[in-house]
Amino acid sequence: MINQLEIRNISYKYEKDLVLKNVSLNIKKGSFLVLLGLNGAGKSTLFALITRLLKLQSGDILINNYSISNYKKALENIGIVFQEPTLDLDLTVKQNLVFSGALKGISFKETMLSIKDELSTLELENKLDVRVRDLNGGHRRRVEILRALIGEPSLLLLDEATSGLDIKTRYSIISYIKEIVKKRNISVLWITHLFDEIDENDKVVIIKKGEIITSGIVCEIVSENKKDSLTEVFESLTK
Template sequence: MQKQAPKDESARIPVLSVKNVSYWYGSKRALDDVSFDVYPGKVTALLGPNGAGKTTLFSLITRLFDSPTGRIEIDGRSAAEWGFKALGPLGVVFQQPTLDLDLTVKQNLRYFASLRGLKRKEADERMLRALKALDMEERIAEKVRSLNGGHRRRVEIARALLHSPKLLLLDEPTIGLDVPTRTAIVRHIHGLARSENIGVLWATHLFDEVEPDDDLIVIDRGRVVARGEAKDVVAETGAKDLGGAFRLLIGGDAEEDVAA
C-alpha cells in the first residue's frame, strides 16, 4: 500500500532524492527498487523491522557502498557524479558509535570541525551552541569515555550539526538509551528540523519516535510498502495507531522486531 505525495509537494525541492535504488549481497536482495524524497524542515521516519534494509540504505546514501542501480541525489547532486563533494550538505549519526573515547568532547568536535574546514574560532562558537542546545555544554572538557550512552549520542548529534548541514541522517540513534533520554533526543531533533529548516531522515524501529506529522516511509524486506504523513498512513490502513498500521502493512507479528 503506497500513498501518493500531496499535490503541493511538487513545488517543494527535496534535500534528498532516492530513485529506483536496489542492492544485493551476493544473491540476496537487500533493497528492491526503493524511491522516496526527504524535504527541508521535516523529519522523515524510515520505519521497518530489523533486517528491513534501513542500514544498507544509509550506507548507500553516505557512499560507504556504491549503488549498482538507481540514483541518489543530495541537495540536487548525485554522489556518483560529484563524488564526495556531493556529501558536503550531509550530517550523519551512525548506529555504531564513532567518537574517540580517549579525547575530550571538545577535542572530538574540534577534530571534526577541522576536517570540515572550519576555523578554530568559528568551530568553537558552533560547538558551544550545539552542546548548549543538547544540555551538554558543561561536559565539554570531559573525556568521552566517562560519558554515559545518552551523553555520547548527544555529542555525536552535536558533531553532525557543526557544519550546518542541509540533511541529517540518523541511523537508530537511540538504541540502548533510556526512555527519558530517547524522548529528549526525539523532541530536540524535531524542533531542530523546524527551526533550522533541516531535512532529517531518521531510521527507527520504535513507533514512539514517529510524530503524526512526520513524513513516513515503511520498509519491509527491502521494499517500500507505504509512504505519506504518518497520520495519513495510519488512517489509510484503518488501524487505531501506528503500531497497528505497521502490523497490517508488513503482515504477521511485528512485535518481535518493532516496539512501542
C-alpha cells in the same frame, strides 16, 4: 519545494540476496522523515548507500541536487549520526568536535561558533573538557549529534540514533531533532525500528524486506487503513 535528498529506484544485492528492491523516496527542505522497518528490512543498507559506505549498483541518490557520484559536492553539506558510536573515547568532547571540524576544513573558531547555541541546548557546555569515556550513553549520543551539526549542514542523517538509550533520553533527543528542523530549516532522515519514536503527524516511509510498502503522514495512513494505530497498520501490511 527543493528536494534535499532524493533516492531514485535503488536496488542492491549482497551476492545473490536482493536486499533493496527499487526503493525511491525524497525529503523536502526543512522536513523530518522517518524510515521505519524491522531489523533486516534494508534500512542500514540504504543508509550505507546514501553515505557511500557501499557503492551504488543501480539507481541514483541525489543530495542538494548533486548525485553522490559527485562525492565532494553531494556530501559536503550533510551531518551523519551512525548507529554504532564513532567518538574517540580517550579524547575530550572538545577534542572530538575540533578534530571533526578540521576534517571538514573548518577552523577551531568556526567549529565552536557553528555549534555555540546547541552546546547549551544539549547541556554540554560543562562537558567540553570531559573525556568521552567518562560520559553516560545519553551524553555521548548528544555529542555525536552536536558533531554532526558542525558547519551547519542542510541535511542530517541518523541511523537508529537512540539505540540503547532509556525512554526519557530517547524522547529528549527526538524532541531536540524536531526542534532544530524548525529552527535551522534543516532536513532530517530518521531511521528507526521503534514505533514509540513516531508521532501521528510525522511523515513515515515503511520498508519491509527491501521494499517500501507505504508512506505518508502517520494519522492519514492509520485512517486510510481503518486501524487504531501505526503498529496495527504495520502488522496488517507485513503479514
